[in-house]
Amino acid sequence: MFIETETTPNPATLKFLPGQQVMTAGTREFTDWEAAEASPLATALFSLGDVTGVFFGTDFVAVTAATGSDWSALKPQVVAVLLDHFVSQTPLFAGGEASDISVPADELLMEDDPQDADIVLQIKDLLETRVRPAVASDGGDIVYRGFSEGVVYLSMHGACAGCPSSTATLKHGIEGLLKHYVPEVREVRAA
Missing domain, CATH: 3.30.300.130 (Fe-S cluster assembly (FSCA))
Known part of the structure; x- marks a missing residue:
């Protein structure tokens, strides 16, 4: 599996494209540890320490790094977490895909x-x-x-x-x- 990476207009955020569907419908954003508990993938990304935001789109995951973080060191760690998740086919959400929501x-x-x-x-x-x-x-x-x-x-x-x-x-x-x-x-x- 190959995960492409794209820059975004926000220098703190990189967009990761796993080459497969991430969300079946809508989008989902996690801005802190508490919110991330709904998703094993978001939790794993936050556990890297320098991650302050995770966003799931239809076919991408956008990851935001803390101010002052070094993307050259963080990027390989994010890719490793994403590879592990998508290769193992772990569910995106702890409660199943019913959690695919945009904004309540x-x-x-x-x-x-x-x-x-x-x-x-x-x-x-x-x-x-x-x-x-x-x-x-x-x-x-x-x-x-x-x-x-x-x-x-x-x-x-x-x-x-x-x-x-x-x-x-x-x-x-x-x-x-x-x-x-x-x-x-x-x-x-x-x-």
């Missing part, structure tokens, strides 16, 4: 106004078809969190969370796209 519904910032249903549908469609694939190629994900009074609330995950260019991506890329196709959108904010 209770993490929405607000209930969308039923009068905005068509607008919200357009926003979600653009995010799903145009934005998420691009963000996934950088080792992350973007999640819709709400729409109110012309403002779209989104959260960035994986390599995109904490990336130096995430604000520019939201403001110049995503906001411009949404404003172009959905005139009711005035602004995009990080949630």
Whole structure:
């Protein structure tokens, strides 16, 4: 088995491609030890010591290293953990694949106004078809969190969370796209 590695716009995060499916649906992010307990793979990666974040995408694992960590030393350790996991075919989650979730519904910032249903549908469609694939190629994900009074609330995950260019991506890329196709959108904010 061969695991490819790609850089991401976030210098603290590398994207690892095992050449096979990682998640059957959605994405999953682990930002601390407690969250990582849901996944044997995430737990093994956090046990390396310098790992501060793990993100599972459809066909990749993005790993974030602590500030000041040396990727030249950490990268072979991450690859070894990933090889062990995928060769042994260990389940991704302690509770089975039922844990394949993106962001729980209770993490929405607000209930969308039923009068905005068509607008919200357009926003979600653009995010799903145009934005998420691009963000996934950088080792992350973007999640819709709400729409109110012309403002779209989104959260960035994986390599995109904490990336130096995430604000520019939201403001110049995503906001411009949404404003172009959905005139009711005035602004995009990080949630």
